[in-house]
Amino acid sequence: MGVPSLRKRLVAGNWKMNGSLESNRRLLNEILARPEEPSSSAQRDAAQQPCDVLVCAPFVYLPQLADALRDSGIALGAQDVSVHAKGAYTGEISGAMLADIGCRWVIVGHSERRQYHQESSAVVAAKVVAALDAGLTPIVCVGEQLADRQAGQAACVVQDQLEPVKALGSDVLARIVLAYEPVWAIGTGLTATPEQAQEMHAQIRAFMGSGELRILYGGSVKADNAAELFAMPDIDGALVGGASLDAQEFLRIVAA
Ligand code: PGA
DSSP: OOOOOOSOEEEEEEOOSOOOHHHHHHHHHHHHHOOOOOSSHHHHHHHHSOEEEEEEOOGGGHHHHHHHHTTSSEEEEESOOOSSSSSSOTTOOOHHHHHHTTOOEEEESOHHHHHHSOOOHHHHHHHHHHHHHTTOEEEEEEOOOHHHHHTTOHHHHHHHHHHHHHTTOHHHHTTOEEEEOOGGGTTTSOOOOHHHHHHHHHHHHHHHTOSSOEEEEESSOOHHHHHHHHTSTTOOEEEESGGGGSHHHHHHHHHO
């Protein structure tokens, strides 16, 4: 084992388009009731490491979460942000609005945005800038489709997605977090093996040329596979979809 990384771990829950006032209240109560005692001394040590924890909720519920999470040590994030700062953009939500109601983080370029809303990598880079301008930290998602991986193109596809973000320069890279989420692993129960994920994370880190950059893994992360993923030297945490809707699963991932 090498020298432990100084990059702070991060676990982000992505609730996607799920929830209601009532179910959110129950889920948040359970999360804030906090962990059962970590079961092993290794887990106990891990739990004491500084680790950013945040929840990314649908826009309309952000004020509810901002209230519930105040002073909890769990931060608040949104799932998307407009490229525009303000004006005649019906239906859009600006970074300043998100900051105004207590968000500090925002997911940009999630594969579901790229796929269902035709977001190009250039748009994603513009959203990174919009988020940073508003004082938010963007979590920038990249990842290949199954066909790309089968064709041996996974690394090329991910580099193409990263190119416009890399072009923003090293000052920007110091202020963002990346999430590698192979599309074939999202919501499918198929997780990249720790070795597959580590290989891609190392390639991304080399391509971006930053040892400090935090790179999360996402795609069917569960309590049962989190520890082996987090043991990899270039995996700095997780972006968690389905399992973040279950308080005990989410807390066990954080503990890992
Ligand atoms: P999943 O989603 O954990 O449900 O696979 C991850 C994500 O889309 O961020």
